[in-house]
Amino acid sequence: MKKDNIFIDIITGKIKTDILYQDDLVTAFHDKNPKAPVHVLIVPNKLIPTVNDVTDQDEQMLGRLFTVAAKIAKFNNIHNSGYRLIINCNYHSGQEVYHIHMHLLGGQFLGPLLSII
Numbered sequence: 001m002k003k004d005n006i007f008i009d010i011i012t013g014k015i016k017t018d019i020l021y022q023d024d025l026v027t028a029f030h031d032k033n034p035k036a037p038v039h040v041l042i043v044p045n046k047l048i049p050t051v052n053d054v055t056d057q058d059e060q061m062l063g064r065l066f067t068v069a070a071k072i073a074k075f076n077n078i079h080n081s082g083y084r085l086i087i088n089c090n091y092h093s094g095q096e097v098y099h100i101h102m103h104l105l106g107g108q109f110l111g112p113l114l115s116i117i
């Protein structure tokens with residue numbers, strides 16, 4: 001079952017959250033349940049539920065997710081030590097919020113890519 005997402009309310013300022021970065025295409029803010037010392041979510045301003053829903057018109061926005069991730073990694077001084085970018089899609093990935101978002105995780109050694117329960 002797809003749940004409502006809260007990210008639109010964060011992007012529009014309806015829910016007060018520390019916004020780390022915002023422009024015409026994307027918004028970045030801290031994950032509320034951080035899984036690493038740096039755990040930032042970078043989210044398109046436009047609601048796109050999953051990667052399955054992206055279109056050719058979204059390519060500029062999808063590229064912006066990466067350029068903003070690189071800027072935030074540098075700002076947090078984790079660009080040389082390294083970090084992980086994750087985008088979940090649908091149930092088997094564990095996607096909780098149905099509004100595409102990129103997780104930026106770093107600040108410690110992150111271990112193997114997958115933990116399968």
Ligand code: 5GP
Binds near residue numbers: 017030096
């Ligand atoms: P997903 O599993 O969908 O890839 O990741 C959703 C992420 O959104 C989770 O890591 C969760 O902690 C985060 N999250 C869910 N609700 C909120 C919220 O209201 N505020 C913030 N800052 N993060 C949230």
